[in-house]
Structure formats: C-alpha cells, structure tokens
Ligand SMILES: CC(=O)SCCNC(=O)CCNC(=O)[C@H](O)C(C)(C)COP(=O)(O)OP(=O)(O)OC[C@H]1O[C@@H](n2cnc3c(N)ncnc32)[C@H](O)[C@@H]1OP(=O)(O)O
C-alpha cells in the first residue's frame with residue numbers, strides 16, 4: 001500500500017499519539033481492510049450497475065404501455081432489487097448517549113472542512129432565542145441599519161408568549177413578571193409558582209436573585225438569563241436579558257456531500273478538524289465585524305439543582321461524523337496494485353481512530369459519555385451494502401482494540417433500494433443502528449435516475465408533491481418504530497434547504513416532530529434554535545407511541561409509484577423556466593466547488609430565494625435536466641444556450657467575490673465544463689451521482 005506522505009505524517013504525528021494504537025497495527029489493519037474489503041466493495045458497485053441496467057431495459061420495453069404496478073413490483077422482486085422481509089425484530093444497539101436515544105431535538109449539519117463553522121455547530125447546543133428571532137425574517141424584513149427598539153420589543157413579547165405556552169405560570173404571565181426567585185427548592189414568580197413545578201430544574205447565582213433559571217420541557221432545557229445591566233435586561237421589569245434554548249442537540253460533522261475533498265491534502269484538512277473536535281482543542285481565529293476573535297469549543301454549563309446540588313449540562317452538541325459512501329476512491333492511498341483505495345474504507349478507519357481521543361477522556365470536553373462513536377453512512381443501496389458497512393466497522397474495531405459495536409451507524413434512507421428494503425437494512429446493522437434518516441434530497445435524485453428510462457419526470461416542485469414521497473416518509477417512521485428505535489435511536493427527517501427563510505421554517509418544519517421524527521436537519525445554528533421550539537410544542541415520544549400502535553401506514557407498493565409527468569403539456573416558457581432554474585443552481589454550486597473547493601453554498605434560485613446547495617441538491621437538478629434531455633422535452637442546443645445564459649447570471653451574482661473567476665464569455669473554464677458534464681453526461685453517471693464528475697474536474701484544476 002502507498003500512503004501519501006502528508007497523510008501518513010499527519011496520522012503518525014498528530015493522530016496516533018495518545019490512542020494506544022501503534023503505527024504498525026494501524027497500517028497493517030488498514031491494508032487488510034483495503035485488500036480484503038476493496039474487492040467486495042467493487043462487487044457491490046457492479047451489482048448496482050447490473051440492477052440499473054436491468055431496470056433500464058424493463059422501462060425501455062414497457063415505456064409505451066400503461067404502467068402495470070403488479071408486474072413492475074414482481075420484476076423488482078425477481079431481480080433481487082426488492083428482497084423478502086423477514087420476521088419482526090428489535091434493534092440491540094447499546095451504550096447510546098441520551099442526545100441520540102431519548103432527547104428529540106434539532107440536528108445540525110456542518111461541513112467538516114470549515115473549522116469556524118464546525119466549532120459554531122458544536123457550540124450550537126445552546127442558542128439565544130432573542131437573537132434568532134431578531135436577526136431573521138421570523139420577525140419580518142430585517143432592519144437595514146442600527147438597532148431597532150420596536151423590533152426588539154416585539155421579539156421580547158413573542159418569546160414571552162412562547163414561555164407562557166411552554167412554562168405557564170400559576171398566577172401571571174412571563175410578559176409582566178417582575179421577580180423570579182428560588183424558595184425552598186421551588187421557582188417563585190411574583191410570589192406564585194409554575195403551573196408545572198417539575199419544569200424548574202436548576203438555577204445559577206443566588207437563590208433569591210438568580211443570574212439564571214433553568215427550565216425543562218420534553219427533555220429540552222431553556223435558560224432564562226437575568227442581567228439588569230444588559231441593554232435588554234435593563235428595560236425588562238424582571239431583568240430578563242435573554243432566553244437561551246437548548247438547540248442543536250446533535251450535530252453531524254460532514255465529510256460527505258457538503259465538502260470538496262478530492263485528494264490527500266483535502267482529506268487531511270477534514271480529518272484534522274475532526275481530530276480537533278474529538279480532542280477538544282480545535283480553535284479558529286478570524287475577523288468578524290471589524291474584530292479579531294478566536295472560537296473554541298464551549299465548556300459544559302453548571303447550575304445548582306432545585307435543592308442546591310450541583311448540576312452540569314452539556315455545552316456542546318453530541319457530534320456524529322458523516323463518512324463518504326461506498327462509491328468513490330481517493331488518490332491519497334494506493335493499494336498494492338496501484339489502484340486508488342475506496343474512500344469509505346479510509347474514512348471508516350481514520351474517523352474511528354480519531355474518535356479514540358474522545359473515548360479515552362474521563363473529564364473535560366467529552367463528546368460521548370457512553371463510550372460510543374457515531375458514524376453516519378450515506379448512500380447505501382439495500383441490506384447487502386449495510387451489512388458490508390457493519391463488517392467494515394467490526395474490522396475497524398478489531399484493529400483499534402475497541403469492543404465490537406462501539407461504532408454506531410446512522411443509516412441514511414436516501415437511495416431507493418434502501419427505502420424499499422428498509423427493515424432488512426436495519427436488521428443488517430441491528431447492533432449498531434443509531435439512526436435512520438430520510439435524506440429526501442439524494443432520495444429524489446435516485447428516484448429520477450433509477451427510472452430515467454421510464455419517461456420524463458414532473459417538474460422538480462411537483463415531484464415533491466406526489467404520493468411516493470409521503471409513502472417514503474411515513475414508511476421510514478413506521479418501520480423505525482416497528483424495529484424498536486423509539487427511545488433507543490433517532491428516526492430523523494431531512495434538511496431545511498432555505499437557510500434565510502426562517503419564517504417559513506417556523507411555520508412548516510413543525511411537521512417533522514408531528515410526523516414522529518426524533519430529529520430533523522437544519523442548515524445553521526440559528527435554524528436549530530428556532531426549530532427547537534417545535535420540539536417544545538410536540539411531545540415526539542408520545543407521537544411515536546401513538547403511531548406505533550397504529551401500525552404501518554405505507555407499503556412498498558406506494559413507494560414504487562414513479563413521479564413521472566402525467567400530461568406533459570408544458571408550455572415552452574414553463575420548460576425553459578424549469579431548466580433555467582436547475583441550471584442556475586448547478587452552475588452557482590459547481591463554480592465554487594471546482595474553483596474554490598467549497599462543498600456547500602447558498603445559491604439564489606430563479607425567484608432569488610437563497611437555497612442551500614450541496615451534492616445532493618445538485619444531483620437532483622442535474623438528473624432532472626438529463627431526464628428531460630433524454631426524452632426530448634428539450635434539445636441539447638437549447639440546454640447549451642440556457643447554461644450559457646445562466647452562467648452569466650451566476651457571474652453577476654458573484655461579482656463581489658474577489659476570488660471568483662467568471663465563466664462567461666468564453667465558457668471554456670473547468671468549472672463550466674464540469675457543470676455541462678453533470679447535465680449532458682448525467683444519464684450515464686452511476687446512480688446519477690455528481691461525485692465522479694466533480695472530483696475529476698477539481699483534480700484537473702488542482703493539477704494546474
Ligand atoms: C442533503 C444534505 O446532505 S444536507 C447536509 C449538508 N448541508 C450542510 O451541511 C449545510 C451546512 N450549512 C452551510 O454550510 C451554510 O449554512 C450555508 C452554506 C448553507 C450558508 O452559508 P453562509 O451563506 O456563509 O451563511 P450565513 O452568511 O447566513 O451565516 C454564516 C454564519 O452562520 C454560521 N453558520 C452557518 N451555517 C452553519 C452551520 N451549518 N454550522 C455552524 N455554523 C454555521 C457561520 O459560522 C457564520 O457565523 P460566524 O460568522 O459567527 O462564524
């Protein structure tokens with residue numbers, strides 16, 4: 001095996017010391033992983049291709065006949081795409097931290113390569129409710145300059161309404177309260193108590209004039225901060241200066257779709273940040289608002305319990321690490337035949353090795369107090385690929401001297417072959433599963449690619465409204481409950497992909513806890529704080545108990561309804577607008593990925609709404625155009641013209657960025673070519689993934 005020097009040095013000098021694992025043990029264990037598991041990995045990818053080719057043939061043969069649901073399902077069963085469902089079982093995952101097992105709340109995702117953001121994500125366990133409302137469109141259009149007293153007053157009133165709903169007082173309102181104090185282990189507000197006295201769980205400072213009061217509802221904490229000298233506290237009768245919400249209960253440190261890691265140099269950057277988070281010493285210094293500041297991990301938070309006993313709460317989100325899937329290889333390590341090794345194998349070994357630093361701690365900035373490592377595994381296709389991941393981690397545990405099943409596995413339910421076999425997928429990792437999560441973005445991309453030959457798909461917005469997606473979301477929750485995940489593991493839901501649209505998120509994302517989701521993804525700390533309010537309003541564990549009694553609401557048959565366009569009577573203008581919107585998203589994302597190595601960007605859509613774009617959203621847009629091209633809804637010539645027009649729009653959008661290289665007027669840069677490859681070669685990409693094109697083009701650029 002040949003390990004690139006930068007990676008080898010990093011592992012041997014920065015990672016291994018303190019883990020108790022020798023360099024010999026690591027490299028020989030990795031060599032076994034690469035050489036024994038590599039061929040199996042390749043075989044699994046070949047199986048994906050073979051199944052896809054058979055499905056393509058089936059659709060070509062049946063394209064002009066009315067869709068026969070029974071025959072289609074029977075065909076998928078016959079080729080082994082759908083496997084038989086076995087008997088009932090419950091997962092047996094042990095040593096799961098409460099943040100995963102039993103505290104429903106927001107799950108934040110962050111690119112691992114951005115230390116400033118990653119630290120912010122870890123610290124997003126607690127967020128100011130006042131700031132989250134004041135600084136977003138949740139309170140209407142933002143003030144253009146200076147401090148807006150009226151807006152601040154409206155924020156304070158709105159938070160008081162929240163407090164009155166979640167922590168009602170016996171005799172008055174939080175809006176008019178003059179004095180909070182602790183008497184005989186009870187919270188007293190203006191001489192009366194809380195309607196639910198058990199919600200008071202701690203305080204800081206003196207009992208008669210506390211600096212902070214700690215409340216808890218549905219497992220989530222809320223801290224009322226009192227400070228008469230603070231600009232807001234000064235104008236509050238009680239001195240209430242802020243309300244801190246426990247927000248990102250867990251956070252996913254992402255080595256996958258939100259980063260652009262194509263070689264050893266990039267992988268080291270990613271692993272180094274994960275190392276800093278696991279050791280607890282990551283820091284980043286930067287300028288913000290004209291000030292130089294250094295960000296570090298926040299400490300835990302200390303309080304006195306109601307009776308005065310010491311109470312400590314986690315100051316940081318419980319961190320999971322998302323590895324890459326089984327598809328890609330990386331030049332950072334070559335196997336004995338000189339082939340690039342599978343990146344998923346590298347990630348498995350190195351991210352678990354790095355987490356040993358956390359497992360060895362007994363105090364200080366710990367991540368898992370239960371001694372577990374949480375790995376999110378994306379883009380697996382069906383039970384055999386989940387079983388493969390399970391085996392990989394058993395090997396990794398052996399090499400690192402960890403008890404089997406120390407590594408927990410989050411299964412992204414984001415490929416169609418996983419959704420239609422979800423129960424068997426969970427069974428394949430039943431000692432490790434710590435979550436199942438509907439990654440509906442990748443799932444939409446796979447929906448299009450799998451049925452590429454069936455016909456033209458509906459427009460992107462309409463695909464979301466068709467029956468398959470409700471069936472997919474419901475089935476995920478119901479199977480999760482059936483397999484005993486409630487109280488032991490998360491049943492998660494997908495990303496809110498409009499980072500600036502917080503008013504809409506507050507209105508809509510409550511549907512996730514209402515649907516029985518233990519957690520749902522948010523793109524930023526602010527979104528985590530606002531989404532946390534939903535878990536105060538919905539008791540997810542009670543919802544899950546109710547849903548579990550009702551049994552399954554969706555079956556595989558409903559998931560197989562392909563969201564093809566029913567009438568195809570689009571006007572020329574509608575077709576053009578749809579393709580322009582997709583092209584703008586692809587170009588806006590890809591140009592930063594290729595030229596600047598940025599894996600997650602906020603890109604305005606055609607209506608000027610900033611959208612979070614990552615490889616999964618790019619997969620959808622690229623597959624959608626590829627599908628319409630394939631079926632002649634639009635011609636290659638028209639798409640080329642649209643791509644050029646949209647490249648000019650994206651150039652204008654990035655005018656203020658000094659590092660930006662315009663795509664127009666020559667349209668011959670590597671980034672522009674990458675975007676065109678994704679579209680024009682889209683139908684031929686494995687599962688419609690964007691990684692092969694993006695990696696190849698970024699490596700081409702780096703080589704220059
Ligand atoms: C389908 C899927 O796989 S989804 C999973 C992948 N997606 C993600 O991981 C989304 C992560 N989110 C992001 O990267 C960013 O929020 C973006 C790219 C969407 C928007 O980024 P920006 O335009 O820079 O955000 P914006 O200017 O509004 O805010 C920046 C501030 O918010 C913070 N912030 C934004 N997103 C995050 C985040 N995910 N985690 C932590 N902090 C964040 C930044 O630290 C920064 O604050 P600071 O100046 O104090 O450091």
Ligand SMILES: O=CC(=O)O
Pocket residue numbers: 257378412414438439440441442443494495616
């Ligand atoms: O990873 C998440 C998704 O939606 O895809």
Ligand SMILES: [Mg+2]
Pocket residue numbers: 257378412414439441442616
């Ligand atoms: Mg995904």
